[in-house]
Amino acid sequence: MGEPIFEALLDGLSARAEALLDILSARAGIPELDTLELPDDWRADQARDPKHFCTTCHWNGRWDRILEFHGPRLAGHEYGVLPHALQKSASDGNLCCAIILALARKFTIEEEEESNWLRYARNVYSNPPWGRSSLSETTLLREVYISCCSPTSQIPPGAIMYPNGGHKSMDPRSEESLAWAKRHIEECVNTHNCHAFQSKKTELPTRLVYIPKDAQTMGVRLIRDTASLPKDTRYAALSHCWGKTTPPCLTTTKKIDKYAIDGIPWAQIPPTFRDAMLYARRLDLDFIWIDSMCIIQGADGDWGPQSTQMFQYYSNAFVTLASTFSSDCNGGFFSERHFNATRLYLLDVKFRGQRYPVFANYCFPPERYFLKNIEKYNGFPTRDDSFQLLQRAWVYQERLVPPRLLLFSKQQLIFECFGGRWFQDTNKTALFTRKREYGDSLGGTAGETAEILWLYLLAAFGARQITYAGDKLPAIAAVAKQFLSHQKLPHTPEHEYICGLRRSHLHIDLMWNAKCDYGRKADPKLFWRGGSYLAPSWSWASVLRETNYSGKVLRNIEKISKISLKREHLDFAGGDRFGRVFGGYITLEGPACDCWSDFTFNQDSVDPLDMWQACHLHLPGDRRWSKIRFFLDVTDIQPRIEEQVVDGKIVKKLTLLQTFVSMDYGEDMGFLVLYRNGMNGRYRRVGAGSACSLGTVDWTGLKILFEQAERRELEIE
Structure with missing residues (x-):
């Protein structure tokens, strides 16, 4: 039940569920209910006596218990409450029944059979359908709340209120999301030791892309030689999937002079690059390093020597930005799921002359999905398009080496550094991550486990996809350089490393x-x-x-x-x-x-x-x-x-x-x-x-x- 429900929540309303509910409602002669009017003395701040529980759904009357089932299996109803009974109960002012019915509209139906739909609707509400059970256990829903524009609004007593639409936005374009990202980046810079693991060479990348404030109208410009820039210039780096699409702004020997003098028109820059550039500007960064634009491509280019310098480029970047779900340069950083992330609209309620939208707050299981798709070191990562970027071999080093990594997933922002991992929807901290373990090995605190950690790194890299098999060694060169340069070994990193193996x-x-x-x-x-x-x-x-x-x-x-x-x-x-x-x-x-x-x-x-x-x-x-x-x-x-x-x-x-x-x-x-x-x-x-x-x-x-x-x-x- 968990994953189908989770996917249905993400995808929003199901046309099939709506159509079937309409058929069932029409058959029962019940009009559709989108607005529920509550009496002026309605309240949900205290539990009712069990004999006054809702006779249809057995709700106990408390708003914070609205997602729980409190009654025994209803006699004679193998599949739970009939839809017309829920709708009749909701029409009589029973809010919990109205919410159950609204939730049932949001889920996909396997078979278009009335009994199956009734069973599914009951499972959405409570699984199993007897005893005390929480809806949040099966649907990842947390609470139901009212959104209103003023803290002085006369909402029903006991209702959970988010004033000014105050439910946090998961849209990375929002100021709230930007503030969240800046807060974690600044905390890392000011309180963590992540900078200690950066490259000992402080040289800037050979080339950078300059992002002016009016980039959307004037375009961007390639800095052909960064020698004139201050050595402490902060820049962002982009980690992205190349896919099968060639970026129109690819730098070649024929185009490099034009890009450096005349600049690159905004129209020639694909969405993923645009989003990265604009977000870098919002983070107060004027420069960004993008491999296809900063490394000369083609047979006469400099990809060979430049690719082995990626350790320094990613290691010295102020922050690395990555869209986890984009399959190529056209995927962008922003998913439609961001608009509805963690916020599921149910219905409107009218109370004392005011109309209020009611939402269900639901969360994503980011840590479980992240561990399942990303942290799996033995075995191929699960094919989940939400994290397809991190399944690529080239991106493996682009995630381990940078001191700070800001991931744009389909649902939320995820921040990683050598100090841990944070998820935007809960701000939950995962302190014991592979990246942190990797950082400990760089800092010399991993002890004997550093010897075995290298094998885990190779196993994790070997489980990832690579388009050109000949790129295997260059694709892990940055990790090898960084890891070996921080180990107490009898040889220099260059002498120690032999085709992906350690000499000692x-x-x-x-x-x-x-x-x-x-x-x-x-x-x-x-x-x-x-x-x-x-x-x-x-x-x-x-x-x-x-x-x-x-x-x-x-x-x-x-x-x-x-x-x-x-x-x-x-x-x-x-x-x-x-x-x-x-x-x-x-x-x-x-x-x-x-x-x-x-x-x-x-x-x-x-x-x-x-x-x-x-x-x-x-x-x-x-x-x-x-x-x-x-x-x-x-x-x-x-x-x-x-x-x-x-x-x-x-x-x-x-x-x-x-x-x-x-x-x-x-x-x-x-x-x-x-x-x-x-x-x-x-x-x-x-x-x-x-x-x-x-x-x-x-x-x-x-x-x-x-x-x-x-x-x-x-x-x-």
């Missing part, structure tokens, strides 16, 4: 898995490494599939490395280790052994269950087969694996490389599964696995295998 934690970071959606067929394309080069096979950036880490790896226990990095030969774009990689390999030394495996994979009919391979390994030196499980990465490697017939079956030659061991809750170990590329003699990753002495795999055989294995140097590409 390779034995852990190498243990990622390509995740599957169990129970449904998968598209074989999603597992291919083929086509254009993405990254070395040992990097999670080399697969198109969602990646994460298993529970054994994420457990915050000491893992002793069994490998060492001897050499690396990697070709990075522009020499930037945080950007794209064009090729190369690393040389790892560790316990390694060759074995023959019977694992198979039918690429023509990819079943996700096959991705968790149950393989039998033929141990060197005897005729024994051991059972082992590991996660398979891709499907395009099978034809290139050396094969042989052993014990009458065709098997493939694999190499296992032990990465770590631990002694917590039994012995744990991790290993990479590799095959040898016959073209150059180097190895490529097939998958990774972990095993425990308390598990179900053939632990003894695997342990013997690695105890007898020699340490070898393997070149892995």
Whole structure:
């Protein structure tokens, strides 16, 4: 009931519900009731005696209990109160019945059957329909109130009043919403330590967009070189979905001079950019950084070097603005839902000659939806268009890195900083967020959990959508730079970072898995490494599939490395280790052994269950087969694996490389599964696995295998 009701509340009146109610009312010969006139002595400031409860809805007479049901199931009425009974009761002056009927008009009807509608109307009011139950539990409604223009108005005694239409507005364009945003931004600036996590380099972005006060008539201008601006110039940054629409104000080498000299006409600026610019001005900011306007696009542009500087651009922005529901640059910041957000009109009441609109105040479940869609770190976020922006891989760093983030959702404003998260409708504070945990790791207060937090960050990033797989490494470069620069590591951030992994934690970071959606067929394309080069096979950036880490790896226990990095030969774009990689390999030394495996994979009919391979390994030196499980990465490697017939079956030659061991809750170990590329003699990753002495795999055989294995140097590409 919860989610359908919630959606119906958001979408407003249901035409089907209205039509059916009209049919039912006409059949009963009852006129429609939009206004309820109350007698001059009517009051709702004290509970009635139970014998004077409303005989139709069993309301006890108190205004603040108007959303509760106080009576037993009505005898002979399986589905509760009939609509004509509610309407008759309302016509006789029973306000609660009128409100129930008004609420019933607002909800969608599943089937156009009278009995179903009656049951639905009763469920809207109370679920279950007997005993004491609150309407707010099933509809997210809080209270019913009267809106009036003067505090001296003679409203019914006991009624909840919001003078001057004083119910708070969720419309981000309102002055009230602006004041809320400014208050939280100023509180962060003045009382939080969020500025400490900004980039140590205080240089402004190479380019900014200047927003004059008359931007809507004169347009905006691109500042081609910000060197002339004061270093402490405050600017906003925009986080947005590119989608499939190309902004008409895209900066190219041909347009940059025109944009810098003549400016950019307002008509050429798409709605999302316009809204961001105007809101930045309302926040007293004259400049804004927008990637498509401040980075030269195209083959002859400077996207490569500029994209790796986004850490500084977002980190040093005064505030980052984002529309969570816009799928492209035309979506804008403002949703029609803002107009009715938290305020559901029911009907008018007349009391002592004055007419008053009656509203139901309802709230959104922002924290639950936010956690469900945004904070989910293992597994793909739920497809909810209210937060589709935050499901994008590029936006992940645009949310973690900035000190302050103002989100424009469909229903309200949400403010985030390293101190917590605040929702406008309740001003409720969520102090323990991933962003705050991330901030603690930057401040050195996260302790040992910072080592594992990096894996959670990678898992969360790997669960998000990306249009171009080759952008995976640039899309997380800002997070990597910021995170590693604040850790106590034996190397500089640049030397520590290797294609999305940490040099000093390779034995852990190498243990990622390509995740599957169990129970449904998968598209074989999603597992291919083929086509254009993405990254070395040992990097999670080399697969198109969602990646994460298993529970054994994420457990915050000491893992002793069994490998060492001897050499690396990697070709990075522009020499930037945080950007794209064009090729190369690393040389790892560790316990390694060759074995023959019977694992198979039918690429023509990819079943996700096959991705968790149950393989039998033929141990060197005897005729024994051991059972082992590991996660398979891709499907395009099978034809290139050396094969042989052993014990009458065709098997493939694999190499296992032990990465770590631990002694917590039994012995744990991790290993990479590799095959040898016959073209150059180097190895490529097939998958990774972990095993425990308390598990179900053939632990003894695997342990013997690695105890007898020699340490070898393997070149892995």
